[in-house]
Amino acid sequence: SKSELEEIYNFALDLGRRAGQILIEGVDKRTGEASGRGDNVEVEKVNAVDIVTQTDLDVEAFVKDEITKKYPSHSFIGEETYSSGSSKEYLIKDDPTWCVDPLDGTVNYTHLFPMFCVSIALVLNGMPVVGVIYQPMLDTTYSAYTGGGAWQDDSHPLKPRRPLPYITNPTSPLPPNAPSGCIFACEWGKDRRGDTPTSALSKKVTSFLNLASELNSRDGKGGMAHGIRSLGSATLDLAYVATGAFDIWWEGGCWEWDVAAGICILREAGGLVTTANPPADWETCRVPEVVLGGRLYLAIRPAGGGKGESGREG
Numbered sequence: 001s002k003s004e005l006e007e008i009y010n011f012a013l014d015l016g017r018r019a020g021q022i023l024i025e026g027v028d029k030r031t032g033e034a035s036g037r038g039d040n041v042e043v044e045k046v047n048a049v050d051i052v053t054q055t056d057l058d059v060e061a062f063v064k065d066e067i068t069k070k071y072p073s074h075s076f077i078g079e080e081t082y083s084s085g086s087s088k089e090y091l092i093k094d095d096p097t098w099c100v101d102p103l104d105g106t107v108n109y110t111h112l113f114p115m116f117c118v119s120i121a122l123v124l125n126g127m128p129v130v131g132v133i134y135q136p137m138l139d140t141t142y143s144a145y146t147g148g149g150a151w152q153d154d155s156h157p158l159k160p161r162r163p164l165p166y167i168t169n170p171t172s173p174l175p176p177n178a179p180s181g182c183i184f185a186c187e188w189g190k191d192r193r194g195d196t197p198t199s200a201l202s203k204k205v206t207s208f209l210n211l212a213s214e215l216n217s218r219d220g221k222g223g224m225a226h227g228i229r230s231l232g233s234a235t236l237d238l239a240y241v242a243t244g245a246f247d248i249w250w251e252g253g254c255w256e257w258d259v260a261a262g263i264c265i266l267r268e269a270g271g272l273v274t275t276a277n278p279p280a281d282w283e284t285c286r287v288p289e290v291v292l293g294g295r296l297y298l299a300i301r302p303a304g305g306g307k308g309e310s311g312r313e314g
């Protein structure tokens with residue numbers, strides 16, 4: 001029920017902030033050490049950019065413990081729990097499941113770039129119904145629960161503020177709903193297999209930059225992409241789409257814990273999440289299909305026509 005969800009939401013909000021303090025303690029410790037960045041890296045998982053820090057493990061243990069104490073019947077999946085091999089067979093199930101990334105933006109964290117966060121979601125019947133993102137270095141939360149609206153710092157409602165600026169030039173070769181004047185965001189992921197000049201990463205970078213430059217020139221006014229961003233945290237990307245700061249975000253290699261909380265927040269704010277590859281599928285951006293469990297995500301900011309109405313006054 002709504003009141004049960006609200007209670008879980010308040011628990012998750014408090015938990016996210018407490019977990020964020022552990023991240024800050026890790027930062028304080030590291031900045032005090034002479035060796036500087038990178039010394040908190042414990043293990044490289046699949047490759048040199050797929051890393052885990054002791055702090056990842058500490059925060060996940062803390063969050064899991066608190067959730068298990070409070071909701072012993074709920075299931076739990078966390079990025080590090082999965083990596084340790086204990087739940088390799090995991091698929092999002094229908095029963096209440098907490099989906100947690102203790103530290104999204106691990107590379108940022110080890111480089112002391114402040115775009116990292118704790119990301120906590122409750123998933124029910126495959127849908128994220130509670131989402132909390134806490135960004136400790138900016139002391140900012142983004143949060144939502146189904147029917148309760150989406151919020152920054154639990155006090156400022158996130159909702160559609162302005163329409164997406166669509167191409168109106170009738171001679172434009174782009175479909176009529178192609179967005180212009182946007183900040184595009186994307187992530188490069190961690191897959192470095194065959195890391196040569198023609199590797200997956202290089203291809204992704206090249207194709208995304210080609211896309212942006214092609215869209216700019218097809219617009220005829222150079223106004224399609226106002227900017228291109230890559231923050232290094234998929235969850236925070238989704239939060240910034242929810243606030244309207246980013247217009248479009250795309251990534252092709254996410255895991256559930258990278259996106260579950262962000263999807264809940266974005267949908268409650270009135271934005272859309274779907275699977276689509278730019279630029280061929282712009283049309284499908286309008287289909288609000290949630291795809292938790294897939295690897296490919298395309299998010300569009302709240303632009304009117306969605307829910308966007310909060311369940312309470314801001």
Ligand code: IPD
Nearest residue numbers: 103104105106187189232233234
């Ligand atoms: C990663 C970040 C990154 C994205 C990767 C994620 P992590 O999560 O969100 O931006 O490109 O796909 O796995 O490892 O920092 O928790």
